[in-house]
Amino acid sequence: MTRSALVARAQELWVGLAGVPTSFAAGGVRVVVAARSRLCPPGWAGIVVLDDSGVATAPDAATARVLRESLDGRQLRSAVEAGRWNGEPGVVDVLGPASLAYLDGDEFRPAAGVADPPSLPPGHPDLAGLVADVAEEDVAESGLADITSQVFVVRDRGRVVAAAGYRRWPGSVAHLGVLTAARLRGQGLAGAVASAAVAEALRADLLPQWRARPEPSRRLARRLGFREFGAQVSVRIAADRGAPGGR
Incomplete structure (x- = not known):
């Protein structure tokens, strides 16, 4: 199986786990609201980057807005780099990142x-x-x-x-x-x-x-x-950060 075929199969898995219609965004991270997403624990935001594209879920619209602002203008791979979310305003906990590897x-x-x-x-x-x-x-x-x-x-x-x-x-x-x-x-x-x-x-x-x-x-x-194609990270964003006017 070619690399592109393996990546496509892996992406299909994570899109399904998002629980809502979405897709990986080439060169960036597509953020969608998915209250029942299985990319992350309930109430958290989950980010998955595979190859040159990414997808993310947020539990509500306010958290999705904060996530988009945090990701805007940054390189794709930085979204799942170790330490990337530590100290980020509004982020109160982080799980990962964990590498994602697949095998033909x-x-x-x-x-x-x-x-x-x-x-x-x-x-x-x-x-x-x-x-x-x-x-x-x-x-x-x-x-x-x-x-x-x-x-x-x-x-x-x-x-x-x-x-x-x-x-x-x-x-x-x-x-x-x-x-x-x-x-x-x-x-x-x-x-x-x-x-x-x-x-x-x-x-x-x-x-x-x-x-x-x-x-x-x-x-x-x-x-x-196994070949590593990307990584997954989960972040928990404070409720007041996602609220209108939150800091």
Whole structure:
């Protein structure tokens, strides 16, 4: 699949998640009001940039106006750069940015020299030990709790120490989730389970998506053949900032 075809498929996903008729704006960010948008948490504004175009949703017209003013005259990629929204007038919280990477089956590079790991059904009790051993922030970043596919695992002395799977998103997208025990990171375990999860997604004719903030996670995605096309960020704008006359 060509780069343009991959980007188009990814854009189709995020347009659908916006929940209202919209499209990516070439060279800029199209802002629309979408109270039930899934680009971001409820009540927040969400921005997605893919390749050379962007789309954003706001919970109401006042917030949309503030967002447009904040984006006006700035380079497209700056909308999802790290630190871009920190200290911005009216912005009271930020989630992200997280990179968005996608994989074509022809470019998949499975982890080498690793036996196929066994799998567990999602929510299996054996996963609880891994979750308990990892920082809450890392668990949230991994998305392990949201996985709907089989969960591929590596065990150490019977205990699950690495796990990966995916959640099926709209548009036949497989959103990957990976988690490894902190004490065993850097030993290839994440690659083993992630590789198995990606292979399963491709067998199901799904588009693998890797969304990540930490650089080690992004490096792993690149080793498997993922290409980063853009990023996503969510911002919460104070209600009085969006109100008429707000500062």
